[in-house]
Amino acid sequence: MNAERQQAREEDALLRELDTLLADPAHAADPLRAPLAELLALYRQQHERIERLVRISDGYHGMSRLHSDSLADKFDRQVRRLEKLARISDMYQSNLRELTEALREASFKDPLTELGNRRYLMERLREEYERSRRKELPLCVAILDVDHFKRINDAHGHDVGDEALRRVADALRHAIRQYDTVGRWGGEEFLILFPETRIDEALHTAERVRTAIGAIHIESPDGGTTFPLSASLGITERQPDEAVLLAVTRADNALLAAKRAGRDRSVVL
Numbered sequence: 612m613n614a615e616r617q618q619a620r621e622e623d624a625l626l627r628e629l630d631t632l633l634a635d636p637a638h639a640a641d642p643l644r645a646p647l648a649e650l651l652a653l654y655r656q657q658h659e660r661i662e663r664l665v666r667i668s669d670g671y672h673g674m675s676r677l678h679s680d681s682l683a684d685k686f687d688r689q690v691r692r693l694e695k696l697a698r699i700s701d702m703y704q705s706n707l708r709e710l711t712e713a714l715r716e717a718s719f720k721d722p723l724t725e726l727g728n729r730r731y732l733m734e735r736l737r738e739e740y741e742r743s744r745r746k747e748l749p750l751c752v753a754i755l756d757v758d759h760f761k762r763i764n765d766a767h768g769h770d771v772g773d774e775a776l777r778r779v780a781d782a783l784r785h786a787i788r789q790y791d792t793v794g795r796w797g798g799e800e801f802l803i804l805f806p807e808t809r810i811d812e813a814l815h816t817a818e819r820v821r822t823a824i825g826a827i828h829i830e831s832p833d834g835g836t837t838f839p840l841s842a843s844l845g846i847t848e849r850q851p852d853e854a855v856l857l858a859v860t861r862a863d864n865a866l867l868a869a870k871r872a873g874r875d876r877s878v879v880l
C-alpha cells in the first residue's frame with residue numbers, strides 16, 4: 612500500500628516536471644516538445660479511463676456486497692421468523708394437549724365431590740366387567756344412598772346439603788380399598804366397584820364405609836348444632852355370564868330393600 616502511494620507521488624512529480632518543461636518558452640523550439648505534449652495528453656486520457664473503470668468496478672463490488680448482505684439478512688430474518696413460528700406452534704400444541712386432557716378429565720369428574728361421575732363409572736363398570744369375564748374373577752357392586760337427604764336440604768339449605776355430599780365423598784375415598792372404585796352415581800347416590808372381590812369382603816368394606824359416614828357430623832348454619840349422617844347400601848356380586856348392568860339393577864334393588872328395612876344398613880342380594 613505504501614509502495615503504491617510512493618509510486619503515485621513519484622508519478623505526480625514527474626508529470627508536474629513535464630508540464631513545467633513543456634510550458635518553459637526556452638524549449639518552445641525543441642522538436643521533441645510537440646510529440647512529448649501529445650504523449651502526455653494521451654497518457655492522461657488513458658489514466659482517466661482506467662480510473663473510471665476502477666470506480667465502476669468498485670461500485671459494482673460494493674453493490675453486489677450490499678445485495679448479498681441484504682439477502683443474508685433476509686434469510687436470517689426468515690429463519691428467525693420460522694423459529695418463532697415453530698415455538699408458537701409447539702406451545703400451541705402443548706396447550707391444546709393440556710386443554711384436551713383437562714376437558715377429558717372434567718368430562719369424567721363430578722365437580723361437587725371431585726369423584727368420578729356417572730360417565731366415568733359406566734366406563735369403569737364396562738372395563739371391570741370385561742376383565743372379570745375374561746379372567747373369571749369375581750366382581751361386586753354396591754350402591755350407596757344418603758338417608759333422608761331431602762330433609763337436610765329442607766332443614767339447613769342446599770349449601771349444607773352440598774357440604775354433606777362432599778363429606779360423604781371424602782369418607783368414601785378413605786374407607787374403600789386401594790383397588791376399589793367409587794364415583795357419584797347421581798344426586799345423593801354413590802356407586803362402588805369391588806374388582807376381584809367376593810361378596811363377603813365387599814360387605815365388609817361396605818360396612819366400614821357406612822361406619823365412616825355415621826361418624827360424620829355436619830355443622831348447621833346457625834353454628835351451634837351439628838347433625839349426623841347415615842347411609843344405606845345395596846350390594847351384589849356379578850353372576851357368571853351376567854351382564855354387569857343386571858348386577859347394578861340388583862344392587863339398586865338391594866338398596867331399596869335397605870331403605871324399606873329402616874335405612875342405615877347394608878343389604879346383600
Ligand SMILES: Nc1nc2c(ncn2[C@@H]2O[C@H](COP(=O)(O)OP(=O)(O)OP(=O)(O)O)[C@@H](O)[C@H]2O)c(=O)[nH]1
Nearest residue numbers: 756757758759760761762764769772773798799870
Ligand atoms: N344439596 C344438594 N342436594 C341434592 C343434590 N342432588 C340431589 N339432591 C337432593 O337430594 C334429595 C334426594 O331426596 P329423595 O330422593 O327424596 O331421598 P331422601 O330424602 O334421601 O330419602 P331416602 O333416600 O328415602 O332416605 C332431593 O331433594 C334432591 O334435590 C346436590 O347436588 N346437592
